Amino acid sequence: MSAVFDQFTGTSRYIASDELKHAVNVAVALARPLLVRGEPGTGKTLLAENLAEALGLPLIRWHVKSTTKARDGLYVYDTVARLHDSRFGGDGHDVRDIAKYIKLGPLGEALAAPSRVVLLIDEIDKADIEFPNDLLHELDAMKFRIDETGKEVAATERPIVIITSNNEKELPDAFLRRCVFHYIQFPTRELMSEIVRVHHPDITDKVLDNALEVFFGLRSTPRLRKKPSTSELVDWICALKKANVDLSRVSGGIPFLGTLLKTEQDIELMGKRAKA
Amino acid sequence: MLVDFLFELRAKKVPVSTHEWMALMEAMALGLHESSLDGFYHLCRTLCVKDIARYDAYDEAFLAYFKDVHVDALRLTQDIADWLQNPRALEGLTDEQRAAMQAMDFEKLRELFEQRLKEQKERHDGGNRWIGTGGTSPFGTGGKHPSGIRVGGGGQRSAMAVADKRLFKEYRRDVVLDVRQIDVALRGLRRLGRDGAVEELDLDETVDQTCKNAGEIEVVMRPPRRNRVKVILLMDVGGSMDPHAELVSRLFTAASRAGRFAKFRSYYFHNCVYNSVYEDANFSKAVPVADLLATSDRDEKLVVVGDALMHPGELLDPGGSLYLSSTYGSGRASGIEWLRRLAHHFRSSAWLNPEPERFWSGTTIEPIASVFPMFPLTLDGMAASVRYLVRGGEKPRIGEPAKWMKVS
Numbered sequence: 196m197s198a199v200f201d202q203f204t205g206t207s208r209y210i211a212s213d214e215l216k217h218a219v220n221v222a223v224a225l226a227r228p229l230l231v232r233g234e235p236g237t238g239k240t241l242l243a244e245n246l247a248e249a250l251g252l253p254l255i256r257w258h259v260k261s262t263t264k265a266r267d268g269l270y271v272y273d274t275v276a277r278l279h280d281s282r283f284g285g286d287g288h289d290v291r292d293i294a295k296y297i298k299l300g301p302l303g304e305a306l307a308a309p310s311r312v313v314l315l316i317d318e319i320d321k322a323d324i325e326f327p328n329d330l331l332h333e334l335d336a337m338k339f340r341i342d343e344t345g346k347e348v349a350a351t352e353r354p355i356v357i358i359t360s361n362n363e364k365e366l367p368d369a370f371l372r373r374c375v376f377h378y379i380q381f382p383t384r385e386l387m388s389e390i391v392r393v394h395h396p397d398i399t400d401k402v403l404d405n406a407l408e409v410f411f412g413l414r415s416t417p418r419l420r421k422k423p424s425t426s427e428l429v430d431w432i433c434a435l436k437k438a439n440v441d442l443s444r445v446s447g448g449i450p451f452l453g454t455l456l457k458t459e460q461d462i463e464l465m466g467k468r469a470k471a
Numbered sequence: 472m473l474v475d476f477l478f479e480l481r482a483k484k485v486p487v488s489t490h491e492w493m494a495l496m497e498a499m500a501l502g503l504h505e506s507s508l509d510g511f512y513h514l515c516r517t518l519c520v521k522d523i524a525r526y527d528a529y530d531e532a533f534l535a536y537f538k539d540v541h542v543d544a545l546r547l548t549q550d551i552a553d554w555l556q557n558p559r560a561l562e563g564l565t566d567e568q569r570a571a572m573q574a575m576d577f578e579k580l581r582e583l584f585e586q587r588l589k590e591q592k593e594r595h596d597g598g599n600r601w602i603g604t605g606g607t608s609p610f611g612t613g614g615k616h617p618s619g620i621r622v623g624g625g626g627q628r629s630a631m632a633v634a635d636k637r638l639f640k641e642y643r644r645d646v647v648l649d650v651r652q653i654d655v656a657l658r659g660l661r662r663l664g665r666d667g668a669v670e671e672l673d674l675d676e677t678v679d680q681t682c683k684n685a686g687e688i689e690v691v692m693r694p695p696r697r698n699r700v701k702v703i704l705l706m707d708v709g710g711s712m713d714p715h716a717e718l719v720s721r722l723f724t725a726a727s728r729a730g731r732f733a734k735f736r737s738y739y740f741h742n743c744v745y746n747s748v749y750e751d752a753n754f755s756k757a758v759p760v761a762d763l764l765a766t767s768d769r770d771e772k773l774v775v776v777g778d779a780l781m782h783p784g785e786l787l788d789p790g791g792s793l794y795l796s797s798t799y800g801s802g803r804a805s806g807i808e809w810l811r812r813l814a815h816h817f818r819s820s821a822w823l824n825p826e827p828e829r830f831w832s833g834t835t836i837e838p839i840a841s842v843f844p845m846f847p848l849t850l851d852g853m854a855a856s857v858r859y860l861v862r863g864g865e866k867p868r869i870g871e872p873a874k875w876m877k878v879s
Contacts, residue, residue, distance in 0.1 A: 214513055217510075217513050217514070217517070218513070218517045220503070221498060221503050221514060221517055221518070224498070224501055224503055225494060225497065225498055225501075225503075225518075227494070230521070232523065274674060274678050275674070278678060278681060278688070281686065282686055282688060324658070324659070362655070365655065365659075365854070366521075368486070371521035371522070372488050372490050372491055372521075373490075374521065375517050375518055376517055376518075376520065376521040376522075377517060378523045378526070
């Protein structure tokens with residue numbers, strides 16, 4: 196296989212399915228952003244962290260919020276600080292130098308970085324519907340201009356861009372066209388036991404089996420509002436271990452149900468089922 | 472040859488663009504498909520299908536296009552070679568079978584197989600010569616030949632097997648709808664504008680004003696942006712709508728969430744709108760349609776939810792409604808006339824229909840669709856109706872409404 200390919204094979208703490216590895220490597224080889232979707236708690240964000248670790252590259256994170264604007268990712272011109280300095284002065288503040296008041300955002304930093312970096316754009320669907328469209332050019336060309344100073348920032352090496360989305364909003368077609376797409380499916384029982392083992396290496400087969408039995412049983416319960424996810428399973432097993440609970444001996448209800456189910460309705464529903 | 476696959480995908484409504492196809496070609500030139508069908512399956516899906524809802528359609532297209540392609544002839548010959556190295560013990564065969572076996576030694580069998588492999592162009596089932604299934608030829612799978620070569624089956628999960636499983640069926644967009652999905656679809660229904668209390672700092676204006684003020688800071692505030700869309704939801708309840716009650720209640724839940732629209736009102740009707748709609752589903756608080764029209768702006772969006780199925784008389788005859796039999800008066804109008812008045816008052820309106828689209832033609836849906844733009848109550852349909860409500864555009868045409876008008 197060529198050198199550009201097969202770079203990512205997961206790390207000691209992160210188990211990726213073959214399909215996911217393949218998608219990551221395609222994105223790296225084609226230098227296109229990788230859009231990762233999937234249920235909450237399937238390790239979308241962790242993927243970027245572990246990819247950076249596996250490739251030995253620095254990671255820059257951009258956590259998108261409902262108020263985030265595309266421009267914030269490139270740079271922010273701190274007008275208020277400049278205004279403040281011009282009004283009240285201060286030692287060593289040259290108000291005439293606009294560049295001093297320009298702060299690069301995460302995307303700007305990634306493009307200005309001297310070497311290749313991994314950029315995580317987390318939960319892109321949290322922002323406005325038009326947000327991804329505003330990034331099209333920058334992600335395509337991997338460069339932008341700071342209007343205030345006329346300076347152009349261009350990437351020396353195209354960063355590896357990982358974008359995550361929770362399916363809250365439809366993303367625009369023009370944006371999707373430029374991405375490599377992967378949908379993280381919920382892990383199978385085999386993959387899940389591998390994942391749990393990575394987090395709890397000392398767990399015994401029997402405990403793991405019992406825990407997975409309860410967990411997948413819970414997930415297959417109809418009418419749950421929010422199904423428990425991988426990260427919740429890992430937390431739950433952690434709680435079981437700390438409290439030294441032997442699952443095979445527990446009867447009548449699941450211990451620490453609150454770590455697995457997060458809505459009142461779900462807990463109530465399980466309560467009714469346990470009684471029935 | 473792959474261009475045909477592109478068109479197969481597009482025919483199955485997977486929106487693959489030239490841009491994406493070029494990326495696929497580039498990736499294949501780099502060898503990212505690992506020269507195998509499995510690799511190609513994943514590579515192509517990763518690059519060309521950006522929506523889990525289309526995965527099932529992709530699987531369908533993949534199956535249709537590649538079903539006749541023999542899986543990796545190379546790997547097969549390797550399988551056979553391995554198999555031939557380790558012939559299974561022959562005990563348990565009758566003398567007759569053993570004689571037949573001996574009549575054909577492995578070398579000859581192998582030769583024959585390779586020859587067939589070269590000649591065979593299509594799928595074969597139940598024959599006695601070609602590689603196929605369920606036959607008495609020595610080659611194939613699920614067959615009856617005592618010493619045959621089993622081709623394929625079992626082992627690795629190949630792309631064809633994955634596609635064949637159609638794992639992504641439940642994500643299809645033309646079927647399911649839960650509250651959250653409706654929620655997502657409704658987010659498109661908005662028009663942002665600034666009004667209300669001033670509580671946000673207008674930075675640009677502050678800088679401008681401060682400069683004009685010779686550096687003396689002058690703070691300018693403005694109201695935050697809010698959705699200005701106002702919605703009126705009219706829901707058909709009871710009778711033929713009962714099977715869809717759950718779906719309609721989900722739509723209602725999603726639409727009525729606080730803060731979604733600047734103004735949201737909902738009314739009920741039964742079967743068809745006549746001179747009144749009702750504030751509650753028990754039809755106890757009537758609101759005359761005339762009052763409703765008088766109290767609503769023309770730019771409010773009217774969304775009607777109903778199956779639009781009724782006896783033609785109930786729609787087209789003046790006084791066709793059962794409920795109206797006692798209220799004779801000068802203003803009697805047919806159901807369709809009331810619908811027209813509603814549609815005419817509001818600048819944009821849409822009708823969401825929970826009946827599957829294939830049952831629409833030849834019913835009262837046709838004439839109603841000529842009054843209200845009609846969309847199916849599915850994720851795609853909702854998205855289309857939201858687009859229509861926000862941007863306008865061509866009304867979807869259903870059937871031949873003119874035919875119905877003549878009847879009346």
